[in-house]
Amino acid sequence: MATLTAPVAERGLLARPIEPTGVWSWLTTVDAKRIGILYGVTAFIFFLIGGTEALVMRTQLAVPDSRLVGPGIFNAMFTMHGTTMIFLVVMPLSVAFFNYIVPLQIGARDVAFPRLNAFSYWVFLSGAVLMHLSFVIGQVPDTGWFSYANLTERAYSPSAGVDFWVVGLQVLGIASLAGAFNFLVTIINLRAPGLSLMRMPLFTWTTFITSILMVLAFPVITVALVELMFDRLFGTNFFNTAQGADPILWQHLFWVFGHPEVYILILPAMGVVSDVLPVFSRKPLFGYPFMVYAVASIAFLSFTVWAHHMFTTGLGPIATSFFTASTMLIAVPTGIKVFNWISTVYGGSISLKTPALFALGFIAMFTIGGLSGVMHASPPVDTQHQDTYFVVAHFHYVLFGGSIFGLFSGIYFWFPKITGRMLDEKIGTLHFWLMLIGFNLTFGPMHFLGVDGMPRRIFTYPAEMGWGTWNLVATIGAYIIGLSILVFIVNVFKSLRSGDRAGADPWDGRTLEWTTSSPPPHYNFAEIPVVHARDDFWVQKYPDLAGGHGGEIIASAPVAVAAAVGHDEHVYVHLPDPSYWPLITASGIFVAGFGLLFFMLLLPVGLFVVLFGTVGWSTEPVNG
């Protein structure tokens, strides 16, 4: 292999690891594809944890006056369910695809900063584990995923739960920022020759825009988290109302981050759907430039709408009117996206394979979430909907019906590329229909519950409220979702063992990732491809269609695939070597966080390890 050339020319603190397989190869890997798999598997494990938390809540709420779990456990469940699904599932699952797919889509061999990429993953894992240590000591965060001040002050939340939340999120923020910078630089600098911005696949575009959102949004929540942590650990008064602090400050800081965060969660899924639909419709994405402009405008506007989460805090009529207008405005580019997706299907030849089913499900469900969003964009109406199940229904139609369906579309779409095997179509279709039905049974009735006045975050309700029936339906739906996830797991294990072999291009794909073998070699492409068009691979395969007319497929051009792989022995490829340093540096952050939570003396120890790691990192020699 050209990749593993003779080691060690100069000496650093540690020799670079060279094992190509085994545990150490995973711990020291800097290969974006392997890091993508680590992100994906970790996110899926947390998906199971967050889903279990949801089932605990749904079981408790199934019937009125239930006392199955008390308010203590229930409050911990909704806090950790929200935090987990947002920070430990949807974000890292998107990042898994950023890692695996974006370098392939732009014709690169890795990301711009491979070691920083590994560092991001280990820091992400550290933050996730730190937060979940709260379960071990039995003091779980219980103030909600947006943990409004001043309930989070030591005086009102004396248990250590909030400490785990605030330290865990800060660590996760480091991982997100490092990852975001990495993908910005990668997409700007490492695109293959000819791959101009307006030729990039939509998933690469949404990765790019999402990274910008992360870079701009995460510093804001970091400020808020540091202030809260100082209040709790060192007795400062940032949110101490007894000393005159204004608790609304937290809400502004949180939502200036939190609303862009909503788009951080949904834009990658939109990118997946935008790439999947053309493949399964055999037709280019309708209105490509408008889709790109729409993503960019949504991202920009997402920083102007934060206070629509705060319409009941007493903002005054002028601010309320401004945030009404900006929120209404963001519906316009969102609508443009929906109309263009539908037009991509219209007039196409839509194959209802599982990736397409999930993408179509995304559009249908996301549209519902968009429409209910417009309803509470109107502040007077929002004063009836705010903090009720109507809002719970709305954001699950966007984040589950949207993000999760979109990401499952991506899983079914790219699983063959990643593993070399197809997921089973029959089981996949069953998974889709179970999940769609379960999802609508769970969250559809929540609209009715909200309009009937059921507040969110209540662990029980009296029978006389009349909320029993729809709650029972929602609980049944939640278990159907759970069943659908079991079906998915069966599909993955079965397909990994005995799934059909996927060739390089199982779906008749359009973009560069389908030009290399499945799974791709370590170096992705033996020769860096040269791009001549949007959907370059499709144009290569069907040069006659460039004029815009349809026709009969006579023969696609397998030549294009063969050109990209198969003669790597003759090519010298420089690839970054594995490294211990990302893991060492990240472990310092874990120790520092652990110190903040358990034993303050470990804080300087952890910070020293970070410093040591940084020095070792920057003086590490390059092999061969």
Added chain:
Amino acid sequence: MATLRQKPGTIVLLALALAASGCTQWADPSLPETTVFPVSDSGGYIQDLYSLIFWMALVVFIGVEGFFLYAIVRYRRRAGDNRIPAQVHGNLRLEIAWTVLPSIVLLVITVPTIKTIFLQDTVPTASAAGGSPLTVEVTGHQWFWEFRYPELGAKVMTANEVHIPVGRTALFELRSADVIHSFWIPKMGGKMDAVPTRVNFMWFTPQETGEFYGQCVEFCGIQHADMRIRLFVDSPSAFQAWATRQAEDAASPTGAQARDGAAIFQRSACPACHTIRGTAARGTTGPDLTHVGGRATIAAGMLPNNYENLIRWVSDPQGVKIGSKMRYPNDVGPSPTEAALLAAYLQSLQ
């Protein structure tokens, strides 16, 4: 295949039927916290706006989803179909159309929305039935509501159950003693947060007499779920009678049981947290109990106010509401006999 071509229509009909069945559920005015059957002017403004947006959204929903389903069914790939469809890349006119048309729809929603925002921000100086607004000072506590009526004198103070006269605008001044709460009586209109260090306000003019439910809707800690509100909209004369009674100090207990209960109350830990006007009990961390016997509920609206529930509550508040601020020194509560006497006393505080 004609049957399949007809499918989109069937699906649209099915969706309509589903939406209609949903409306039947919404249209149950008997539910105590329904948001769509307001009985106040302020609630009416919201409902008008909600109806406008709801019907527009329903039309868009049926249009978009219907067309989408039609496109999927119409253009689905059949087995053995190797055709490549026309490679359409876009259409500028369509892009302009679906930028401009939704903008117009949103404008139709935004204009009356902003009008309503300003309308609700202006407290009416006089209500239709005459008279200036009745100010009610509301303070949220973990986990109960405190109500005061400055107009009726400093003595009129109650907890969890608020009375106002029908037809007269009530102006609620919202404060919090600890963390953020949110005050909401759905049939009267929207909610407003009670934020420490701030004074927020909301108002409405109730149009019907009756008993209305509400509750705290900003997560405020372990007992958030049972931080309830009862609103009693009285006829003007009934309200006057109620206010007069509230302004009085507690009556001296009559009957042996109530007298013994009063003695236990005063010598145990109760006065540290509760006030009973006319007695030595002057605590302020818990609800005022001067007229607790006249209330419909106890434990922040969780339990009907009767002898058995009072015994249950004073015997074991942590068992009834875990995490409640009502705790006895060393967690030693009254004996069963004492609890029964206390309940008798509390019931006598009409």
